[in-house]
Amino acid sequence: MRITVLSGGIGGARFLTGLRSAVDPDRDPITVIGNTADDIWLFGLRVCPDLDTVMYTLGGEIDPERGWGRRDETWQAKDELAAYGVEPTWFGLGDRDMATHLVRTQMLTAGYPLSAVTEALCARWDLGLRLLPMTDDRVETHVVVDDPTAEAGRRAVHFQEYWVRLHAPVAHSVVPVGAEDARPGPGVVEAIAEADVLILPPSNPVVSIGTILAVPGVADAIRQTSAAVVGVSPIIGGAPVRGMADKLLPVIGVDVSARAVAAHYGSRSAGGLLDGWLVDEADAADIAEIERVGLAARAVPLYMTGPDAAQSLARDTLELAASIQAVGAS
Incomplete structure (x- = not known):
């Protein structure tokens, strides 16, 4: 079983830890298409927050309290930059984290594309999956x-x-x-086309999943893939688990609810992107309405309170995908 996941940062990374433990990565290879539209140049360095959050989380070095950056981090370089009056002071790079950005920037300056740089950085961490930037172009x-x-x-x-x-x-x-004007990164369209299961984890629909889908060719590849496409709601009980989805969904005309996000992505049977949608048990009353838009839907616990909960959610996602495939084969 080939699994492809579109991922933002913290929510996607936590889901991926559960997914990796729920399958045999040698038998069931996982490819992650990571959001790069959060990327920013700071202090002359290329910073890729979502790619790095996935890399550090799966590599076991994420800061468990913040959910981003390296564990056991120090901030001496940040303090020195501030002492020199270097802007911006509102975004801090930790000393250990900065090494990643130095290597990335050095390789980019030498002419390597972001996809090759990401592959080289990930080789250190033994992630148990393949991490692809959504594009090598600047977005x-x-x-x-x-x-x-x-x-x-x-x-x-x-x-x-x-x-x-x-x-x-x-x-x-x-x-x-x-x-x-961007092009999908190397391997992105192929990972979607060749997948048996494609997952939209509980990442932000606007600035994580939405920006990946904005790269020309990605959404069309999802519509055309033979994979079962399953999404996990980032909204529970009318609020995001974390982040600012509640501030940004109304900007694109989407209510802050599990059923509204499902309708936003839409059913592939009606030209949308999904075959199935998982909601939290708190939103079980929405299932009938979600099914009316053409999606298979289930209510399961979505809070990833720890590794066991993340693994359970991943298994629920794969089970919904399997049920969709079984119906399609009958």
Whole structure:
């Protein structure tokens, strides 16, 4: 069984730990297509937050409290940069984490594409899966926010500034700059086309999954794949487990609910992207409505409170995929 997963950062990475433990990666190879629209250049370094969160999490070196960055981190370089008055001061790179960005930037400057750089970085960590950037091209998510000092009263900021510095204020639009001209990274379309199961984990539908889907060719590949395509709701009881999906879903006209996100992705039988959708037990009442839009749906525990819960969720996801395949084969 070949499994392909579209992933953002923390939620996707935690799901992947459960998935890796739920299957035999040698018999059931996993390919992850990671979001790169959160990427940002800081202090002359290329930082890839979502790719690194997946890499550190699966490599066993993620900071368990923050959910991002390296465990046992120190911040001396950050403090020294601040002492020199170097901006931005609102985004800090830890000393151990900085080594990753130095290597990445050195390789990019030498002419290697991001996909080759990511493969080289992952070789250190023994992830038990293959991690592919969604594209080798530069794509950056920008968010339009209010700014009374701007001539038009609004300005566009990089997603990292929106989230880290501004703490997710009211947004008016979200734009993955460069996405329309980007090409899927090497192996991305093939991983979708050749998959037996394709999973959309509980990552942000707007700035994680949404930006991957914005790369031309990715959504079409999902519509055409013979895989069973199953999604896991990032919304439980009308709120995101973490992050700012509740601030950004209304910007694209989607209510903050499990059923609304399911409808946003849509059923492949009606030109959408999904065959099945998992919701939390708190949203079990939504199942009938989700099924009416053409999706197989189940209510299971979605909170990934630890490794066992993440593994159980992964198994539930694979079981729903298997049931969809069984119906298709009958």
